[in-house]
Amino acid sequence: YLVQFYPAYIYQQTKVELLIAGGNFVSQAKTEKQLGWQVLFPKSNKAKNQHKLDYGQDQEQTLPPLTKGQLLHCHQGELIEKHTSPPQSFTDATLLGAMTGISRYVNDAAIKKVLKETDGLGTDATRAGIIDLLFKRGFLQRQGKAITATEVGVALINALPPMATLPDMTAQWEATLTAISEKNTSYLSFMQPLTNTVHEMVQSASQQSFAGLPKVAFKPKRGKRAFQKKTTKKAS
Known part of the structure; x- marks a missing residue:
């Protein structure tokens, strides 16, 4: 207080x-x-x-006034070994929370603002389904309560173009959809750039080699067999 x-x-x-x-x-x-x-x-x-x-200091460090492009002399170098801790793995609760608060993982101020004003990635009705689909397709796995990416998931992210793996695109779409709802822009002004973006992503993906991606075991769905009855036409 x-x-x-x-x-x-x-x-x-x-x-x-x-x-x-x-x-x-x-x-x-x-x-x-x-x-x-x-x-x-x-x-x-x-x-x-x-x-x-x-x-990496033994005492508080200060820096002299500097200008961009200024040439300095390196007097000496020292290698300091440190131990870092990896970030904690997601759980069901924290992964849903991360999708809602995705703005925490964005550096661009304008994009962060848009994602804060929206519901982040997905909606309350679709987030759980998105996560479940990632499990079914073999991109995520469980290790106790922890949720981690599989080898296939990591390889796929590395193979995709950056724009397809960042939340920035979602923010841009949300901003444009808001503008459409407020009648500040038209439907075509949203669809034309979107079509161009998808075309660029497909073109970029077609130039990538996915041969090195780990194989995912195919699990066919069990269902009823379909039988086709053949008949022969009687000669008259």
């Missing part, structure tokens, strides 16, 4: 991308200018040390 009466927390975040011997390196620093409401939540020594570990 008291936080709302405190001044803003102000800090300067600097990120520099460097090209050294053909490799891309990133250096970043954070300098606190005004603690503001943060004084109510003092960081423990453990949290401070973790911050330093995240940045």
